[in-house]
Amino acid sequence: MFGTSVTYAPARTFKAEKAVSADGSVRWVIASDEYELHSESSAYLASLRSRDRSINTERVYAGRVALYLTYCAANGLDWAAPGFAALSRFLHWLVEEPLPPRGRRRRTEPRHRSRTTANQILTTVGEFLRFGVPNGWVRPETAAMLSEEKYLSFLPPGYSAGEDGQYRVINAKSIKFNVAVPGYEWLNDEQFEQLVNVTTRARDRFLVCLLGATGIRIGEALGLHRQDMHLLSTSASLGCRVLGPHIHVRRRQNANGALAKSRMPRWIPVDENLVSLYAEYSYEREHIPEAADCDMVFVNLFRAPLGKPMSYPNAKDLFDRLAVKAGFAARPHMLRHTAATRWIRSDTPRDVVQNLLGHVSPSSMDPYVHATEADKRAAVDRLAAKRRQESKA
Template sequence: MSRSFLAFRSISADGGVRWVVVDAGTYALHPQATAYLASLRSRGCSANTERAYAGRVALYLTYCRDRGVDWAAPQFVELAGLQRWLITEPLPARGRRPPLEPRFRSPGTANAAMTVVSGFLRFGAVHGWVTPETVAVLSEPKQLFHLPPGYDPGESGQFRSVEAAAFRFALTDPGYQDLSSEQIAAMIVLAGRARDRFLIALLACTGLRIGEALGLRRGDMHLLASSRLLGCGTDGPHLHVRRRTDNPNGALAKSRRSRIVPVTVDLVALYADYQYERDVAGPVAAESEMVFVNLFRAPLGRAMSYPNAKDLFDRLARAAAQPFRPHMLRHSAATAWLRSGVDRDVVQRLLGHISPLSMERYRHVDDTETRQAVERVQALREHP
């Protein structure tokens, strides 16, 4: 498949990161795609989200051009063909050596791409680039038989019928993976460097999202017994999670509401080790206001980026021969809090969730708990 369109990273006049879609032959901007990406920025989406969307829009435009499809007026059959193509077309080889076996997108990845395509077409319809007939084929009515917790179907069930995506593979929910405290401790040892040990421990201790961690500034770290000299009335070591749109690495806290998260003494000690490592690296790294910075690659002292963090977690996953992703640590923190009896409202506040419905994904029942339940009932029967 040719690369008719490309997602391109650009730097605006104010130094901010912007993503655009360009024609691979002429490098001319695709105006509609670029406007769609600009709308994501206006809604406060992170640069990482914008990058992912730019790649998926460029992929859609390339697919349409290669097949002579009008991107603004695709037919149902053409969109269904795109959906199927996403999982049957081998992915490009990474690096110079071809893979031993071809790689393919998963149905979940295809669903994510189709979601972006649908959003792009709906955005185009608002601006008159896409016809209402095209938008009409993007969804279909669906009857809800199993309602999610807290969902109100209406007095006569009128809200049981909803509009669902027409181009979406049915997936088996794999659940969320969490890590035991022993696995987390092993990963911290495996990381080696003080910065990386602190990042892993921070995510496991606080349940922060990776974007929230990478967006931390040194002024957010209130790690003394009292922070009153800093103008903060919260006692004990803690950190402040704040949403900022001007982080040099594009990191963005998902929640618009700031929150305070307590931290442990052990985490404070790991932070002190990391500060020593920064000082040894030189004044450029030591003086940066961002908490996580480059210490082992150029440019030294630059804010650590999403790709840097992904490389770290991918390396550790390969070394440990097990999955290891930043969100697994967030999930592990939430699961550990809930299993230890922490009130759900407290956990919701620690994680920065607005809706209590977001908490449903975190509570797992493991084999130990099911065995304890069976044995408890048996004991009551034998000793009523």
């Protein structure tokens, strides 16, 4: 039977809830304000785990789907058969509805979601509805209205249209805001040094420098085990043939939910400065007895639960505090872009940078080849100098 959730009372709200099993494993579910499990959406979240998606992705998607279910309940909509107009209204509601106050300080001006965020939420909702089709919860025509055929007159970088142009017609989202392509945010050398200088603890300093020097994702950093840190001149005793200090990035399930995005393992060289920072962090860690038995590299040293693996929320809170001290935006992924930009600007071959970052497609490197203010000023100055020279001739 389609649309089984119409029995829910319109006044109900839904929330993403974290469930911890007896073995310590974490999963996300969606429940009503009366603690009734929403079975269909919780099954969708379970499917993310079966597809080896990270626990952080599961958490974000759970919040998005819970928001959609709450909107449907408040407006008397059947979540399984919303209709094109209803989804369009939901998209506009996402940017028009003020967000609840955040933190202890009450802001006088209301906060709103961006159009990009609204598009991301609706993309997740669309995936949830498509998941419901083979399970018999959603009619095929409901999922079909979420996309429409589009002919690509201009091909994105790295996209192949096929020998006969057979791949120029794609299925594009039919309900979305048109938004400008966001630029990649990164830190220049002065900003990166300032960010490092505002750290007051060895662990935090090592984390910032590790992300900025290796370009690994925050999930990859939080998923590092101590056995992945090969920081001697030779690691032959560990069965590793790579010479010089380096780290290994491996995809594995971890207790803190950290998961490497790339399925292919890789190793990344590190310099003596990073080795020294790790030694300082190890000395700091030794003073916390609870951390002795944990094999994860990054652990909680300054707040409970001591000695447990550092989580995504812990890392976000750390970078939020560092950003306030530094006086500019600073997020973990910006340091990945910073590392990639530095390598590109130092004439490192693109295929080497691609391997260091763990990218599968060469086209993923295109965003890092961007012009800075200095590059554009230098181009104008060179042309002006050339014209002055020609006028004197």
